[in-house]
Amino acid sequence: MSWLKHRSRRRPLVLRLWMALLAGGLFLIGYQWGNQWQPRHEQAPVIEGVMLRPPVPLPDWELENEAGQVFGSEQLTGRWVLLGIASIDDVSGHLSMTRMLEVFNRLADLPALREQFSLVLVSPRMDAALAQGFRRLLAQTWVLSGTPEQLARLRAMLTGPSADTETLISATQAGEAEPDAQPPGLSGADPNPQTATFYLIDPKAELIAIFPAAQSPAGIARDIRHLSELNAQEF
Structure with a gap:
C-alpha cells in the first residue's frame, strides 16, 4: 500500500x-x-537620403580620366563609389568635390570601407590640372569626362531617361568655344552655387542611394555607414 x-x-x-x-x-x-x-x-534602416529598394543594377559605362585613358564601371567594380555630376572648373564642382572629401574623412574609423571607396566627379569639361590636384589630395579621387552622348547616357542611367542631352552638349560646346573665359561661378555670376546630388553605387555596380545637394556630409557619412552594414549582413 x-x-x-x-x-x-x-x-x-x-x-x-x-x-x-x-x-x-x-x-x-x-x-x-x-x-x-x-x-x-x-524594416530597412531609415536614412536621410533616398534608399533604393531594390537596388538598381547599372549597365557598363565608360568615360575618360584626365590623361585621356578609358575609365568607367570596369575599373570601379568591387568598390563603393560616391559619384556626383558637376563642372570641375566651376565653383559648384569645387564645392562638390570638397563635400565628397569631407564625407570620406568622416569615415575615418572604418578603414576597411575607406580602402574600397572611390570618389568620382563627372564633369562636362575636363581640366587636367585641377583633376590632378584633387588626386594629389586623395588617390581614390577621380575626375572623369566624355562626349556629350556618354555623359547623357550616364545621367540617364542614374536619373532616368529624362536626361537633358542638349544641355550637356551646349555646356561642352561652350567650354570649347571660349577656352579663355573665366569659369562660371568664379566671376560672381552665380552667387549661390549648388553642390551636386550624389549617387552611391555598391560593389556590385548597383545604385543603392541618392543624396540630395542639401544633405550635409555628416548625414551622408551616417547613411553610408548604415548601408554598408546592411550590405555586409546580406552576404
Whole structure:
C-alpha cells in the first residue's frame, strides 16, 4: 500500500519535469526560429537620403580620366563609389568635390570601407590640372569626362531617361568655344552655387542611394555607414 502511495507521488513529479523540459524545448525552438525570421522581415534602416529598394543594377559605362585613358564601371567594380555630376572648373564642382572629401574623412574609423571607396566627379569639361590636384589630395579621387552622348547616357542611367542631352552638349560646346573665359561661378555670376546630388553605387555596380545637394556630409557619412552594414549582413 505504501508502495502504491509512493508511486502515485512520483507520477506528478515526473509529469512536471516532463512539462518543464517540453516548455524549455519549445522556447529554444521559438527563439531560434525568431532569430532566423527577423532579419528577413525587419524594416530597412531609415536614412536621410533616398534608399533604393531594390537596388538598381547599372549597365557598363565608360568615360575618360584626365590623361585621356578609358575609365568607367570596369575599373570601379568591387568598390563603393560616391559619384556626383558637376563642372570641375566651376565653383559648384569645387564645392562638390570638397563635400565628397569631407564625407570620406568622416569615415575615418572604418578603414576597411575607406580602402574600397572611390570618389568620382563627372564633369562636362575636363581640366587636367585641377583633376590632378584633387588626386594629389586623395588617390581614390577621380575626375572623369566624355562626349556629350556618354555623359547623357550616364545621367540617364542614374536619373532616368529624362536626361537633358542638349544641355550637356551646349555646356561642352561652350567650354570649347571660349577656352579663355573665366569659369562660371568664379566671376560672381552665380552667387549661390549648388553642390551636386550624389549617387552611391555598391560593389556590385548597383545604385543603392541618392543624396540630395542639401544633405550635409555628416548625414551622408551616417547613411553610408548604415548601408554598408546592411550590405555586409546580406552576404
